[in-house]
Amino acid sequence: MNRNLMIAIAVAATLASSSSASQAGELVVIVNKANPTAAMSKGDVRNHYLKKQSSWSNGEKLRPVDTESSGQRDVFVHKLLGMTSNEDLERYWLELKYQKAESPPKRVEGDGAVIKFVSAFKGGIGFVDAASLDADARSKVQVVLTLKY
Amino acid sequence: MLKLFTVVLICMPLSASANEFSLSGFADVNAGYQFGSARDAAAQAMFETFGLDPHAKSSQSGFGLVGTDFTLTSELSDTVVYLAEVNLQVERGRSTAFEFDVERMYFRKTINPMLNIQAGLFFTPIGYFNRNLYSRAWMMVSAQVPDLFEEELGLIPTHTVGIQFDGGFALTGNHRLEYAVSAGNGRATDPVANVYARDDNPWRSATAMLEWVVPGEHKDLRFGVSGWHDVINTYRVAQMGETRSIADPTTQAIRMRELGGSLHAVYRGKRFSVLAEAAAQRHTVIRGMVTAGDERTTLVGVVAEASVNLGDDGRWKPYVRYDRVSLPGIDGGPYLGLRLDDDEISRFYIPDAQMAITGVAWDPSAYQRLKLEYSLALDGVRPQHAVVVQSAFGF
Numbered sequence: 001m002n003r004n005l006m007i008a009i010a011v012a013a014t015l016a017s018s019s020s021a022s023q024a025g026e027l028v029v030i031v032n033k034a035n036p037t038a039a040m041s042k043g044d045v046r047n048h049y050l051k052k053q054s055s056w057s058n059g060e061k062l063r064p065v066d067t068e069s070s071g072q073r074d075v076f077v078h079k080l081l082g083m084t085s086n087e088d089l090e091r092y093w094l095e096l097k098y099q100k101a102e103s104p105p106k107r108v109e110g111d112g113a114v115i116k117f118v119s120a121f122k123g124g125i126g127f128v129d130a131a132s133l134d135a136d137a138r139s140k141v142q143v144v145l146t147l148k149y
Numbered sequence: 150m151l152k153l154f155t156v157v158l159i160c161m162p163l164s165a166s167a168n169e170f171s172l173s174g175f176a177d178v179n180a181g182y183q184f185g186s187a188r189d190a191a192a193q194a195m196f197e198t199f200g201l202d203p204h205a206k207s208s209q210s211g212f213g214l215v216g217t218d219f220t221l222t223s224e225l226s227d228t229v230v231y232l233a234e235v236n237l238q239v240e241r242g243r244s245t246a247f248e249f250d251v252e253r254m255y256f257r258k259t260i261n262p263m264l265n266i267q268a269g270l271f272f273t274p275i276g277y278f279n280r281n282l283y284s285r286a287w288m289m290v291s292a293q294v295p296d297l298f299e300e301e302l303g304l305i306p307t308h309t310v311g312i313q314f315d316g317g318f319a320l321t322g323n324h325r326l327e328y329a330v331s332a333g334n335g336r337a338t339d340p341v342a343n344v345y346a347r348d349d350n351p352w353r354s355a356t357a358m359l360e361w362v363v364p365g366e367h368k369d370l371r372f373g374v375s376g377w378h379d380v381i382n383t384y385r386v387a388q389m390g391e392t393r394s395i396a397d398p399t400t401q402a403i404r405m406r407e408l409g410g411s412l413h414a415v416y417r418g419k420r421f422s423v424l425a426e427a428a429a430q431r432h433t434v435i436r437g438m439v440t441a442g443d444e445r446t447t448l449v450g451v452v453a454e455a456s457v458n459l460g461d462d463g464r465w466k467p468y469v470r471y472d473r474v475s476l477p478g479i480d481g482g483p484y485l486g487l488r489l490d491d492d493e494i495s496r497f498y499i500p501d502a503q504m505a506i507t508g509v510a511w512d513p514s515a516y517q518r519l520k521l522e523y524s525l526a527l528d529g530v531r532p533q534h535a536v537v538v539q540s541a542f543g544f
Contacts, residue, residue, distance in 0.1 A: 043323035043364050052369075053262040053317055053325075061227040061259070082368070084419055085462035090515035094543050095288055097173055099281050101222045101232040101257060 026130035027075055029145040030115070032122045035060070040144040045080055049125055050092065051102045056123055064105035065117040065126040075149045076127045115141055169224035176217040177286035177541035181209020185533030188526050192500050195480070196530040199389040199498035201488065202242040205530050206302055207293040209537040214239060215286065218252065228259045241301055241341075251345075252283075252308075263316040270343065273309040274329035274358040275375045276426045277413045278452065283307070286541035290422065290456045290466055290510050292522045293537070296474045296502045297428060297450035303340030304448060304474065304485060304499075305409060305430055306354065306377060309333035310345055323364040330357045335379040336407065338395075339489040352380035354407075368417040379407040380435070383487060386496035387440055389480050395492050403437030405484060419463065425453045432477070432484055439483050446477030448485070456510070464513070470506040473528075503528035516543050 029045050031037060036058060040048070047053050049064045056062060067073050069086065083089045093104035108117055111132035118124035119140035130146065187193035196205070204210070216238030223231045234253040240246040255269025272280050279298050282289050300307050311333025318326045334344035335354030344350070360373035385401040386393055393400045409430035416423045430448045456468035480486060481499035488495055508522030520539040526532065 041323065046364070047323070047325075054259045054265050055228075055262055057262060059228075059259075059261040082365070082419075084458075087462065087512070087515035091512075091543075094173065094515070095281075097171070097222060098175070098220055098234075098285065098288070098543075101230045103169055103171065103222065103224065 025072065025075070025149050027072055027080075027127055027147045027149060028130045028133065028143045029080070029125065029127050029147075030118050030133070030141040031144050032118055032124050033140055033142055034122050035142065037144055038142075042080055042145070045125075045145055046082060049105075050081060051096060051100070054100075060123040063117075063121045063123040063125065065114050065124060066105040066107045067111075067114060067127075068107065068109050072127070072129055075147070079149065080127070080145075080147060170222070172219060172221050173544060174217060174219040175285055175287040175541065175543040177215050177539055179209060179213040179215060179292070179537055179539045181211070181213065181535060181537035183209055183532040183535040185526075187530045188528055188533055189500075189530065192528075193530045195389070195498050196500055199480070200530070201486075201497040201499070205500065205502070206296060206299050208531050209535050216247075218285070220253075225256075230257050230259075231255070232257065261316075263318055265315050266312065267315075268312045270308060270310050270345070271313060271331075273306045273333075273377070274313060274315070274331055274356050275305060275307075275377060275409070276358075276411045276428065277371065277373060277415045277424065278426055279305075279307050280329075280358075285543075286539060287516075287518055287543040289541075290468050290520075291454060291470045291506055291508060292520045292539040293506070293524070295450075295452045295472045297426075297452055297472070301341060302485075302499065303342075304450065304476075305411075305428060306336060306356075306379070306407075308343050309335075309354065309356065310343055311353070317362070325362040325364075327360045327362055328358065331355070336381045337489075338383045338494065339487045340485055342489065350380070350382045352382075354379035360413075365416075365418060368419075371413070371415045373413045373415075375409075375411045375413075377407070377409045381405050381407055381432075381484065383484060384494050385437060385439055385483065386487060386494055389486065389496055389498050392493050392495040395489070395494055400494075401437055403439060403483070404435050406433045406435050407431070408433070419458065421455065421457045422466075423453075423455045425451075427451045432482060434483065442478060443483040446482035448474070448476055448482075450474045464511055466510040466512075468506075468508055468510065470504075472502060472504040472506070474502045476501055500530045501528055502526075502531070504531075517541070 051062050077083045077089050096102045111128040114126040114128050115137045118126045216236050218236045220234045236250040236252050237247055240248040253271050255267045255271045257267040259265050309331050313331040315329035333354050334348040337344045356377040358375040360371050363370040382404050385403045411428035413426040428450045433445045451473045454470040456466045459465040476499055486497045486499045504524050504526055506524040508520055510518055510520045512518050518541045522537050524535045
């Protein structure tokens with residue numbers, strides 16, 4: 001009896017884990033290929049994306065890019081930037097404009113537009129679904145942080 | 150008002166140009182009721198006789214338009230930004246007139262994370278509140294500007310016309326050490342005026358601020374220390390209520406040294422936020438004769454505020470705050486009560502203040518903050534009890 005129960009639990013756990021694995025996403029933070037930064041921690045991403053420091057270490061202008069609302073954006077805003085809500089982020093950008101004359105990020109639609117933006121600007125930084133990075137995109141941008149969710 | 154519309158109209162066509170240009174701002178509307186007698190009857194009597202304004206600063210009575218602030222930013226290049234901030238606010242000491250006030254106006258050059266330069270008119274890099282919140286009701290959790298940072302009182306130098314260098318250095322574990330140093334024209338003949346140009350006082354003010362930033366999962370924890378120094382050329386007005394002409398050769402010029410220091414600790418987190426600042430400032434007369442006891446005077450001020458974030462996304466913020474300002478002597482000393490009007494300089498009574506404040510703020514959206522606040526005056530000339538409702542906007 002106990003053995004059957006254990007098998008049932010193991011099967012259920014396996015199914016549950018395979019199911020969640022198939023639904024899991026992988027978000028990547030990307031920067032321009034010419035950016036000398038090879039890898040970033042969550043704290044680094046926060047400091048750069050939120051313009052807590054005034055520029056990249058080489059003096060290049062920080063150019064974060066944002067996207068329209070999506071589940072992927074929610075993960076980025078909450079888990080990486082540490083904001084409690086999208087409104088929290090909106091308020092942050094407006095406060096930063098008053099405090100440091102810094103502009104909020106450009107907002108574009110879709111991963112393709114994010115990749116295009118980051119590849120166009122040396123100081124670009126954005127986030128996309130890992131699956132959207134094909135060989136062509138990887139020749140123009142580099143992944144500095146991967147986040148599974 | 151005409152000047153403001155002219156500025157806006159001139160700038161509007163620029164929005165279609167290639168450089169990044171934006172206009173944003175904030176405003177607030179208040180309704181308040183105050184009751185009870187002042188805690189310090191003697192101070193109240195002095196204030197009624199020698200006070201600058203029939204109302205103490207930030208007192209609440211009826212409906213009030215504190216003002217509307219317009220902030221213009223323009224990215225002139227990848228590394229240079231221009232900021233101009235003007236304010237339409239109720240005229241100082243008046244209830245039926247508005248005035249046009251320049252808050253900030255500077256160019257800022259970004260070189261690298263360790264060094265940025267800005268020149269023009271900016272907030273003096275002292276503490277946290279003055280640099281980041283100032284009188285921005287929309288950004289403040291509580292409703293009232295602490296007397297310590299009230300521009301219209303000029304107790305400490307809130308604005309500088311000059312140059313600032315600032316930046317940050319990365320430490321281990323994403324900790325950062327941030328700094329700002331500035332040099333400027335410094336204090337004018339009276340404490341609420343800014344020397345925008347033609348500074349006849351060869352002494353330049355100097356300010357330095359150092360801040361240790363501890364990174365957090367949500368927001369940051371900051372510990373900072375600031376110091377400032379200035380040499381002020383002004384005039385001796387011996388008694389409260391006295392007015393003298395600065396053109397009168399018998400009016401005695403005096404020179405004093407201002408030396409100030411402040412400490413701050415600020416945490417803005419997911420569950421709660423804390424802001425605590427303390428400042429002390431000493432004026433020492435170094436040339437000229439003043440009334441006995443006025444040769445060396447000290448101001449002390451404290452602001453402490455704590456709030457918790459409740460409800461959906463932390464939109465509800467119950468808070469408590471404590472303010473205290475102890476002015477030198479019985480009347481504010483030989484400088485802080487001076488006001489210059491054309492060539493006449495007068496000395497007014499600036500009272501101490503001590504307040505316990507509690508309230509709740511609610512953010513219906515990212516661009517609006519509503520507050521209900523009760524304040525109890527523990528000292529000073531304000532009526533003992535005050536209730537204010539505030540609707541503050543950012544846009």
